[in-house]
Amino acid sequence: MVRIQKILCPVDQSEASGRALDYALMLSRWYGASLTAVEVAWAGLPSVSPATPTLLSPEYLQESSEALRRFVDARAGDAAVETKLVHGPIVANVVDEARGLPADLIVIGTHGRGGFERFVLGSVAEKVLRKAPCPVLTVPPAAPGAPEVPQPFKAIVCAVDFSPSSLAALEYAVLLAGESGKRLILLHVFDWDEERVVPDLFDQQTSDMREEHRRTTLERMRALVPDSTRVWCECRELTATGRPHEKVVDVASDEGADLIVMGVHGRRIANLLLFGSTTNQVVRHAACPVLTVRTT
Numbered sequence: 001m002v003r004i005q006k007i008l009c010p011v012d013q014s015e016a017s018g019r020a021l022d023y024a025l026m027l028s029r030w031y032g033a034s035l036t037a038v039e040v041a042w043a044g045l046p047s048v049s050p051a052t053p054t055l056l057s058p059e060y061l062q063e064s065s066e067a068l069r070r071f072v073d074a075r076a077g078d079a080a081v082e083t084k085l086v087h088g089p090i091v092a093n094v095v096d097e098a099r100g101l102p103a104d105l106i107v108i109g110t111h112g113r114g115g116f117e118r119f120v121l122g123s124v125a126e127k128v129l130r131k132a133p134c135p136v137l138t139v140p141p142a143a144p145g146a147p148e149v150p151q152p153f154k155a156i157v158c159a160v161d162f163s164p165s166s167l168a169a170l171e172y173a174v175l176l177a178g179e180s181g182k183r184l185i186l187l188h189v190f191d192w193d194e195e196r197v198v199p200d201l202f203d204q205q206t207s208d209m210r211e212e213h214r215r216t217t218l219e220r221m222r223a224l225v226p227d228s229t230r231v232w233c234e235c236r237e238l239t240a241t242g243r244p245h246e247k248v249v250d251v252a253s254d255e256g257a258d259l260i261v262m263g264v265h266g267r268r269i270a271n272l273l274l275f276g277s278t279t280n281q282v283v284r285h286a287a288c289p290v291l292t293v294r295t296t
Contacts, residue, residue, distance in 0.1 A: 007104065
């Protein structure tokens with residue numbers, strides 16, 4: 001059963017991580033979930049300015065903890081948010097904190113302050129996606145024209161390949177649609193090469209087979225959303241042909257989606273390679289937040 005009762009939001013006190021915190025606050029209000037903002041101080045991180053200490057003294061940790069509290073309070077207002085400063089390797093600490101809560105959702109920004117730190121937080125988000133024990137919502141910097149304060153998701157695109165992970169992702173998509181604009185687009189991408197030349201004898205047969213496959217795929221997607229959900233949710237099913245990550249991003253843009261939801265397969269090497277070529281590329285190029293749901 002899908003539930004969101006505990007949310008973890010890693011921050012670095014940048015504007016990008018502040019935007020992720022805004023989404024975490026919105027979701028915690030929707031579901032009455034507890035929210036923990038965690039910052040990781042790590043002496044192994046190369047200094048980007050002379051003011052950054054190479055050793056984490058007790059004084060520095062105290063000052064950082066107080067700064068974290070001010071950063072969170074400035075956005076949270078009267079919302080109850082726990083803050084926690086930990087130190088050590090960044091990804092390992094984020095994953096450990098998620099397991100320790102245990103978190104039902106991690107909300108993380110995809111970019112940091114700039115320069116080296118921007119690169120680090122970008123790679124942190126990608127590594128957290130691979131190792132997280134729970135779903136992860138990645139939040140990109142605000143796209144041009146995007147509202148400064150996160151709004152309810154008016155349109156959600158859920159990528160469906162009928163795997164257990166994508167079906168689990170659909171549960172989250174329906175849950176979130178219930179709290180938002182109630183428009184849900186199910187998308188299946190055929191990774192076919194439409195440009196490949198085939199003999200004339202087989203061209204029509206190939207075309208007919210593909211059209212039949214599209215038709216049955218649309219029927220399968222329609223069957224995934226019960227009529228009771230369609231009463232309050234505007235649901236549509238779409239198919240596209242091409243490179244999956246490009247089509248997911250393109251359809252989300254065309255539909256004006258403000259959330260993409262997709263499943264991530266298990267942790268085997270082959271799945272991680274697929275993750276790198278599909279899910280990771282969607283996270284990198286999407287203009288809206290992306291919720292990834294993993295099944296073991």
